[in-house]
Amino acid sequence: MREHARKLGLKIRWGPxxxxxxxxxxxxxxxxxxxxxxxxxxxxxxxxxxxxxxxERELGWMYEARDPxxxxxxxxxxxxxxxxxxxxxxxxxxxxxxxxxxxxxxxxSTFSCPHCSRRTSVADMRRxxxxxxxxxxxxxxxxxxxxxxxxxxxxxxREWSRxxxxxxxxLLTRIAHAPLPSDIPLAKVPWGDLYRSGYHQGIxxxxxxxxxxxxxxxxxxxxxxxxxxLRDALxxxxxxxxxxxxxIMTRVVVKKNQxxxxxxxxxxxxxxxxxxxxxxxxxxxxxxxxxxxxxAFTETxxxxxxxxxxxxxxxxxxxxDGSVDYVFTDPPFGGNIPYAEVNFINEAxxxxxxxxxxxxxxxxxxxxxxxxxxxxxxxxxxxxxxxLKKNGKATVVFHSSSSExxxxxxxxxxxVGYSVEVASILDKTQGSFKQVSTNGAVKGDPLLLLGKRPxxxxxxxxxxxxVMEELLELARASxxxxxxxxxxxxxxxxxxxxxxxxxxxxxxxxxxxLVASESSSNARPPVE
Numbered sequence: 001m002r003e004h005a006r007k008l009g010l011k012i013r014w015g016p017x018x019x020x021x022x023x024x025x026x027x028x029x030x031x032x033x034x035x036x037x038x039x040x041x042x043x044x045x046x047x048x049x050x051x052x053x054x055x056e057r058e059l060g061w062m063y064e065a066r067d068p069x070x071x072x073x074x075x076x077x078x079x080x081x082x083x084x085x086x087x088x089x090x091x092x093x094x095x096x097x098x099x100x101x102x103x104x105x106x107x108x109s110t111f112s113c114p115h116c117s118r119r120t121s122v123a124d125m126r127r128x129x130x131x132x133x134x135x136x137x138x139x140x141x142x143x144x145x146x147x148x149x150x151x152x153x154x155x156x157x158r159e160w161s162r163x164x165x166x167x168x169x170x171l172l173t174r175i176a177h178a179p180l181p182s183d184i185p186l187a188k189v190p191w192g193d194l195y196r197s198g199y200h201q202g203i204x205x206x207x208x209x210x211x212x213x214x215x216x217x218x219x220x221x222x223x224x225x226x227x228x229x230l231r232d233a234l235x236x237x238x239x240x241x242x243x244x245x246x247x248i249m250t251r252v253v254v255k256k257n258q259x260x261x262x263x264x265x266x267x268x269x270x271x272x273x274x275x276x277x278x279x280x281x282x283x284x285x286x287x288x289x290x291x292x293x294x295x296a297f298t299e300t301x302x303x304x305x306x307x308x309x310x311x312x313x314x315x316x317x318x319x320x321d322g323s324v325d326y327v328f329t330d331p332p333f334g335g336n337i338p339y340a341e342v343n344f345i346n347e348a349x350x351x352x353x354x355x356x357x358x359x360x361x362x363x364x365x366x367x368x369x370x371x372x373x374x375x376x377x378x379x380x381x382x383x384x385x386x387x388l389k390k391n392g393k394a395t396v397v398f399h400s401s402s403s404e405x406x407x408x409x410x411x412x413x414x415x416v417g418y419s420v421e422v423a424s425i426l427d428k429t430q431g432s433f434k435q436v437s438t439n440g441a442v443k444g445d446p447l448l449l450l451g452k453r454p455x456x457x458x459x460x461x462x463x464x465x466x467v468m469e470e471l472l473e474l475a476r477a478s479x480x481x482x483x484x485x486x487x488x489x490x491x492x493x494x495x496x497x498x499x500x501x502x503x504x505x506x507x508x509x510x511x512x513x514l515v516a517s518e519s520s521s522n523a524r525p526p527v528e
Contacts, residue, residue: 020324021309022317025354027239027343029311034236036307041297044233048290051224051234056283059220062175062213063281065153066167073155075281077263078168079252080211082275083128083145084111088118092128095275096149103259107252107276122275129201136186136207143202146248146277148172152263161260175212181219187348190356192365193338199273206348209247211279218246218282222349235350237293238286243345244268245285248277269337271345313358314380319387327384327394334373334405335362362405370408377412385416390452394418397426399445401508406494414501418450423495425488444482444491448498461502467493468514486512 005012021036023029038044067073081096091113098111099122111120131142151168152161187206202208207215218238225234243249249266251274263278310317314329332339340356347353360376362368368376384394396413400406413419425444471492475484482488490511497504506514 016305019307020319021307022314023309023311024313024359025339025343026311026347026350026352027354028339029309030232030239030350031236032307033309034232035296035300036309037305038297038301039230039233041294041301044230044237044297045290045294047228047230048234048237048293051221051228052283052286052290054224055217055220059217060283062171062178062217063283064171065151066165067153067155067158067160068162069155071155073153073160074284076152076154076159076284077250077278077280078148078152078164079150079261080146080248080277080279081149083147084122084125085128086111086113086116086118087120087125089113089116091115094147094149095122098122100261100276102261105254105258105261107254107261127198127201127275134205136180136184137205139204141202141204141208143208144199148279172213175216178212178216180212180216181223183223184215184219185348185351187344187353190341190344190353192341192356193335193363194271194341199275200271203273206345209249209273209345211248214246214279214282218242221282221286233297237290239346239349240293241282241286241289242349245280246282247345248279249273250278250280252276252278269342271342314383315358315376317383317387321386322389324387325389325392327388327392328397329384329394330397331377331380331409332359332361333399334370334402334408336400338363370404373405374408374412377409378415381413381418382416385418385452388452392452393421394450396448396450397445398448401490403504403507406498406504410498410501410503413450417452419453419501420448420495420499421451421453422449423447423499424449425491425495427482444488446491446495446498448495461497461500461505464505464514467496468511468518471496472515472518486515489515 002014019036021029021032023032063075065073065075079096081094083092084095084098085092093111093114095111097114099108100106101108109122111122111125112118113120128145129142130145131140133139134141148164148168150161151164152159154160185206189204189206189208191200210218221238222235225231225238228234244265247266249272251264251266251272252261253264255262263280266272338356338359338361340354340359344353356366358376359366360373360380362370362373388394396409398406398409400409424447426447427444468489471489474492475489478484483492487508490508493506493511494504
């Protein structure tokens with residue numbers, strides 16, 4: 001930072017600053033509090049290793065497995081599979097047996113029945129279900145049947161894999177008779193916009209996101225962490241692994257030129273459960289994660305530093321008028337991610353879920369439309385305006401593929417007396433799942449610097465065609481290839497209008513169609 005400031009010729013007064021973080025969500029405020037005020041990293045590492053060893057002494061047998069040579073190994077992870085019924089012969093088969101091939105790896109969208117060889121689209125096949133009594137909720141639930149099909153293990157340093165054996169099924173039977181820890185949260189899922197009647201069938205409570213084995217192990221680790229003097233730091237470490245890797249939302253994917261399936265984490269921003277969920281060894285995974293968290297704490301640990309973290313809505317704060325020099329905010333991007341719902345799994349373990357009533361979002365289930373979103377955003381910007389000093393600045397990071405959402409944001413900050421002074425693009429190393437996979441997604445979040453000054457009377461917006469042509473010329477002249485992507489061009493397109501206090505005229509998908517049309521016309525040979 002000092003070198004960067006020197007090169008720019010900036011005169012900066014270096015020193016500590018008081019930061020106040022405000023976050024509506026239980027998980028977000030917990031993460032902020034822990035990362036900004038971490039414990040001594042070496043004390044943390046020793047305590048984390050202690051609870052891992054203690055839990056593993058008691059429950060390590062749950063991850064034992066016989067290797068292909070008959071020796072005693074350890075499970076690294078295990079693939080489960082949904083059970084499907086063949087519409088031709090009526091036999092039950094696993095999705096794995098009918099669709100998955102290895103060496104090279106592929107997952108087919110058509111199911112080839114191992115009994116009658118009939119090929120059927122997976123989308124047209126019936127998933128088999130079973131009704132059982134849930135010992136925690138004391139209810140009868142009907143859920144999809146999932147069976148273990150393939151196991152990846154390690155013996156010493158030798159990694160191996162094989163199909164499921166009788167010994168694996170015997171171990172699962174033993175685990176089924178093991179008592180559940182008494183302090184597992186009985187938390188009902190607050191289903192909303194993310195609910196899907198198919199793969200969420202029977203998923204009504206927190207514990208339904210886990211295999212019995214991983215539920216027992218995680219609950220045991222949570223109990224040990226909760227009784228430690230470093231409780232919050234240990235819980236942070238456990239939760240950093242939990243929703244992404246400890247649940248049945250973990251999955252397998254196929255990657256180009258890979259001979260075997262690739263194990264990956266859950267999809268971010270959703271609560272998706274695939275037909276081939278993966279059960280990971282929590283002890284092994286948390287040991288790897290410990291290195292990352294220890295390194296993070298080493299970076300942020302300062303005994304004399306304190307950052308204030310408040311959990312609460314930004315619609316109203318207890319900060320005095322004109323007391324803040326600078327505000328940085330990354331508000332919810334319309335209806336992209338329902339954070340209160342997404343964060344449920346981790347927040348249920350913390351014992352307090354986010355109150356979504358003041359969540360600034362667009363949600364069909366919550367009954368919040370674009371007009372409601374704009375009203376809530378306006379209220380939040382009004383509060384920012386109140387606490388910010390006269391010459392204070394506010395930076396807003398935003399991302400949306402909808403012109404309607406962009407214009408709601410623009411109306412929100414202009415209504416309370418802000419205007420855009422500078423606009424840029426924030427390049428994230430890794431986008432969210434929806435940024436990467438959704439049609440019409442935007443790559444590179446526009447970054448807006450707002451200042452308190454009267455909003456200029458907006459001139460009539462320029463026509464779309466000349467703006468696009470200007471942006472395309474600049475992109476072609478740039479040495480940065482990212483500037484030439486349709487996603488980056490749309491971000492530039494948005495900031496062009498916002499810096500002029502004009503409405504954004506096109507959604508991302510409409511803009512991309514025009515870019516594609518322009519590119520194809522330029523590629524045509526001249527007509528003689």
